[in-house]
Amino acid sequence: MKQIIVLCACLPLALILILQIGVTTTNNSNAIFVQTVVEEAAEEARYDGCFTNENIDSLKTTISEKLDIPKEEIIVNATGESDVKYKSSHYNSGNSEIEYSITVPIKKIIAAPKFFGISTASNSGIMIKEGSILSERLAE
Amino acid sequence: MKNFLTYIAIIVILIVSFVFVSDFGQTQLEVGMTKIDSNKAASTIASFFDPEKYSEGKYVIKDTEAIEIAEDILDGYIYTVHIWDDSLKHRVLTNNNVDNTPVWTVNESFSYPASFTRSDGKVFSIKKPTVVTEIEKKGDYYRLEGVDADTIKRGSMYEVDIRK
Numbered sequence: 001m002k003q004i005i006v007l008c009a010c011l012p013l014a015l016i017l018i019l020q021i022g023v024t025t026t027n028n029s030n031a032i033f034v035q036t037v038v039e040e041a042a043e044e045a046r047y048d049g050c051f052t053n054e055n056i057d058s059l060k061t062t063i064s065e066k067l068d069i070p071k072e073e074i075i076v077n078a079t080g081e082s083d084v085k086y087k088s089s090h091y092n093s094g095n096s097e098i099e100y101s102i103t104v105p106i107k108k109i110i111a112a113p114k115f116f117g118i119s120t121a122s123n124s125g126i127m128i129k130e131g132s133i134l135s136e137r138l139a140e
Numbered sequence: 141m142k143n144f145l146t147y148i149a150i151i152v153i154l155i156v157s158f159v160f161v162s163d164f165g166q167t168q169l170e171v172g173m174t175k176i177d178s179n180k181a182a183s184t185i186a187s188f189f190d191p192e193k194y195s196e197g198k199y200v201i202k203d204t205e206a207i208e209i210a211e212d213i214l215d216g217y218i219y220t221v222h223i224w225d226d227s228l229k230h231r232v233l234t235n236n237n238v239d240n241t242p243v244w245t246v247n248e249s250f251s252y253p254a255s256f257t258r259s260d261g262k263v264f265s266i267k268k269p270t271v272v273t274e275i276e277k278k279g280d281y282y283r284l285e286g287v288d289a290d291t292i293k294r295g296s297m298y299e300v301d302i303r304k
Contacts, residue, residue: 003143007143007147010148014151021157027165031165
């Protein structure tokens with residue numbers, strides 16, 4: 001009987017920890033994936049002088065398919081086609097910086113939220129990848 | 141009691157594993173960021189050239205811009221930037237000194253193809269204007285005792301392919 005009580009106390013904790021390792025690994029690999037994809041999109045934007053609509057759509061599609069998140073939930077705030085930046089002859093001279101901020105939702109942070117009394121809404125979050133890159137596009 | 145201790149041991153092992161996995165993921169993100177900054181610095185330095193020299197058919201990277209870019213993009217890193225260009229002077233910019241200020245440490249003549257040995261011993265041949273960045277960042281990346289990986293090192297090479 002004593003052994004069963006000890007098992008009942010320890011087994012759930014052990015199982016939750018195993019599940020949590022899986023969730024943390026998934027979240028980390030997703031973050032690395034988003035980081036890589038965003039950098040690839042930023043490199044493309046560098047040559048276009050801005051984040052083109054096509055580039056943004058491709059970025060959203062790639063993240064959406066890999067992370068299984070609806071495209072509408074991925075928020076991209078970036079220098080767009082209405083504000084094309086051109087290469088300048090001096091660094092930090094002002095008008096050649098393309099800025100971007102990509103927000104991607106994280107669906108699950110804790111493996112067994114109900115066990116700890118955490119609601120689904122509280123168990124989600126966002127990851128934000130932001131930065132800037134200098135335009136390489138030459139003025140026509 | 142024996143069973144209880146066994147279960148506690150299993151839980152401790154799982155907690156240690158969880159902490160390691162969590163730190164490993166964060167460190168991989170930091171490694172990724174370091175590589176991105178290294179690439180960004182190399183490509184940005186390479187893209188600022190002297191237009192007067194360019195009109196003479198020479199691709200010469202601006203030293204003043206290189207310092208400004210390194211201080212801006214590589215802020216927080218210990219960096220070494222190597223520049224080879226058509227001035228035929230190999231220059232090395234580094235902040236690997238006591239007060240972490242960027243200084244030019246090498247200014248020597250070379251001719252294409254030049255040979256470059258990276259800090260890990262790998263040898264590269266420089267055949268065109270090139271910028272190489274080698275950067276490192278120190279930090280407490282792992283909370284577990286005994287995991288001594290406290291330095292991230294990354295490097296990039298950016299060649300300017302303008303000759304057709």
